[in-house]
Amino acid sequence: MTSSELRQRLLGREPVFGTLIVSSSPQWLDVIRGCGLDFVFIDAEHIALD
Numbered sequence: 001m002t003s004s005e006l007r008q009r010l011l012g013r014e015p016v017f018g019t020l021i022v023s024s025s026p027q028w029l030d031v032i033r034g035c036g037l038d039f040v041f042i043d044a045e046h047i048a049l050d
Contacts, residue, residue: 001038001039006038006039009038016038017036017037017038017039018037018038018039018040018041019035019037019040019041020040020041020042021040021042022043022044022046022047023042023044023047024047028042
């Protein structure tokens with residue numbers, strides 16, 4: 001889904017499904033690829049590094 005498609009669905013009050021991942025691990029891409037989510041927000045800035 002592109003950002004403009006997501007925006008249109010939100011403006012049309014259609015349901016969208018997504019998740020937030022707070023991790024720097026690249027393994028999450030393989031985990032969530034087949035989940036059918038409309039969006040994924042990846043936050044690698046606010047994680048503990050130690």
